[in-house]
Amino acid sequence: MSNSLLKYASITQKISMSLLGLFLASFLLVHLTINLMLMLPDGGESFRAAAEFMGTNPFIMVFEYVLFAAFFVHIVLGIILWMQNNQARPVAYAKANVSETSFFSKYMIHTGVIIMLFLFLHFVHFYFAKIGLVDASATYMFEGHEHPDFYTMAIELLKQPLYAVIYILSFLALGFHLNHAIQSGFQSLGLEHSKYTPAIKSISTIFALIVAVGFSIIPVFFLIQG
Amino acid sequence: MDLTLKIWRQANTKAKGKMVDYKVTGVSPDSSFFEMLDVLNQSIIEEGGDPVAFDHDCREGICGTCSLYINGRPHGPDSGITTCQLHMRKFKSGDTIYIEPWRAKAFPIIKDLIVNRGAYDEIIQAGGYISVNTGGVPDANAIPIPKVDSDTAMDAASCIGCGACVATCKNASAMLFVAAKVSQFAHLPQGKIEAKRRVQNMVATMDELGFGNCSNTYACEQECPKEISVSHIAKMNREFFAAKLCADVKDI
Ligand code: FES
Numbered sequence: 001m002s003n004s005l006l007k008y009a010s011i012t013q014k015i016s017m018s019l020l021g022l023f024l025a026s027f028l029l030v031h032l033t034i035n036l037m038l039m040l041p042d043g044g045e046s047f048r049a050a051a052e053f054m055g056t057n058p059f060i061m062v063f064e065y066v067l068f069a070a071f072f073v074h075i076v077l078g079i080i081l082w083m084q085n086n087q088a089r090p091v092a093y094a095k096a097n098v099s100e101t102s103f104f105s106k107y108m109i110h111t112g113v114i115i116m117l118f119l120f121l122h123f124v125h126f127y128f129a130k131i132g133l134v135d136a137s138a139t140y141m142f143e144g145h146e147h148p149d150f151y152t153m154a155i156e157l158l159k160q161p162l163y164a165v166i167y168i169l170s171f172l173a174l175g176f177h178l179n180h181a182i183q184s185g186f187q188s189l190g191l192e193h194s195k196y197t198p199a200i201k202s203i204s205t206i207f208a209l210i211v212a213v214g215f216s217i218i219p220v221f222f223l224i225q226g
Numbered sequence: 227m228d229l230t231l232k233i234w235r236q237a238n239t240k241a242k243g244k245m246v247d248y249k250v251t252g253v254s255p256d257s258s259f260f261e262m263l264d265v266l267n268q269s270i271i272e273e274g275g276d277p278v279a280f281d282h283d284c285r286e287g288i289c290g291t292c293s294l295y296i297n298g299r300p301h302g303p304d305s306g307i308t309t310c311q312l313h314m315r316k317f318k319s320g321d322t323i324y325i326e327p328w329r330a331k332a333f334p335i336i337k338d339l340i341v342n343r344g345a346y347d348e349i350i351q352a353g354g355y356i357s358v359n360t361g362g363v364p365d366a367n368a369i370p371i372p373k374v375d376s377d378t379a380m381d382a383a384s385c386i387g388c389g390a391c392v393a394t395c396k397n398a399s400a401m402l403f404v405a406a407k408v409s410q411f412a413h414l415p416q417g418k419i420e421a422k423r424r425v426q427n428m429v430a431t432m433d434e435l436g437f438g439n440c441s442n443t444y445a446c447e448q449e450c451p452k453e454i455s456v457s458h459i460a461k462m463n464r465e466f467f468a469a470k471l472c473a474d475v476k477d478i
Pocket of ligand 1: 281282283284287288289309310311
């Protein structure tokens with residue numbers, strides 16, 4: 001009878017999901033800050049400096065692998081949980097459930113898959129160029145070496161209407177994901193408080209809005225700028 | 227009131243079931259949902275048919291036996307009540323009412339609308355008890371308990387084990403039930419001896435029985451006839467986390 005896909009207790013899996021998810025969410029703010037630099041009118045100087053720092057700082061380079069591992073485990077665990085949950089109700093109801101719940105909480109796997117697909121696209125565009133797996137579409141000289149020019153690459157991509165739409169939709173999905181995820185992460189960790197929990201729920205929504213709107217304005221900015 | 231009922235009929239655990247349509251006429255809005263089903267069954271019996279099997283016992287919302295999934299909600303369209311407390315005035319004449327059993331791998335159907343909730347008993351056996359000394363009856367109030375704690379423990383203990391939380395959860399998770407049973411003890415001084423083992427064993431049994439995981443959709447809290455709060459789930463998560471991180475060898 002048991003859900004033997006993974007021999008960890010359900011709560012252990014949920015706690016792991018939460019810790020990894022909250023860690024990934026905190027990284028989003030760093031990424032957002034750097035991305036917003038794309039819109040600075042300095043010809044990409046600050047953005048390139050930030051990208052250079054992220055690519056060469058030894059601490060960040062180690063951190064990068066931790067980040068990849070976190071993404072990987074969060075995704076795999078998410079899929080395992082989803083499969084276990086599907087097995088728990090083999091016969092569906094004839095009349096679909098109408099209980100009042102938070103809307104986004106029911107679509108975590110769906111928004112999660114959209115984010116995962118975008119992440120893959122993002123890897124193909126940037127990370128593969130960074131590690132030299134594919135040729136960078138633009139380069140610049142830095143300290144006598146040719147470097148992939150992420151500033152030009154990003155702007156070229158964001159100016160394409162199709163990419164801009166994919167980008168915005170992906171961050172919309174991420175916003176929906178985060179809106180439930182942050183407060184849910186606190187609940188799974190047992191961090192529940194009669195006074196602070198309502199505040200955490202608001203922070204969850206505000207955080208989701210900042211991420212979704214913050215990232216989405218960038219392609220809009222470049223599309224308007226032409 | 228005239229109603230169309232769509233009811234799940236299944237001869238036994240192994241048989242293939244299906245939704246069957248029934249018509250009931252002249253139902254009083256003042257009758258209870260079960261009285262309406264009693265009228266239906268009476269007419270089925272008079273026609274020589276097999277009456278619809280459904281679970282019920284106290285018919286006053288205290289035993290947790292009744293368990294009907296009505297129009298997409300466990301215990302029907304009203305909140306904070308069990309199926310036996312539901313009245314027909316909550317429906318309109320001409321309505322079509324879907325009546326289904328709880329759906330979960332861990333709750334196999336016995337017949338029609340009756341499911342086997344023995345899984346809950348197994349979870350209780352895994353840790354839902356406390357050790358007490360034998361001998362003379364202890365003095366009442368010999369162990370002082372703060373009012374807030376006793377109130378919270380009582381809120382958790384009001385769980386009647388009906389299974390509505392599992393029935394409504396999109397993952398068929400039993401977290402609210404198990405949390406209520408863990409939390410009622412966790413708030414009291416009694417039962418501390420087995421506290422760390424209790425939460426681990428009850429969660430392990432819940433997992434083994436094939437219930438799903440908690441996605442924090444909080445549908446359970448919405449549908450619990452005793453309105454048990456999901457804060458008990460957070461309490462259980464804390465208890466579990468603490469037990470896993472800092473238990474003695476004997477408690478693992
Ligand atoms: S029959 Fe006892 S609670 Fe409904």
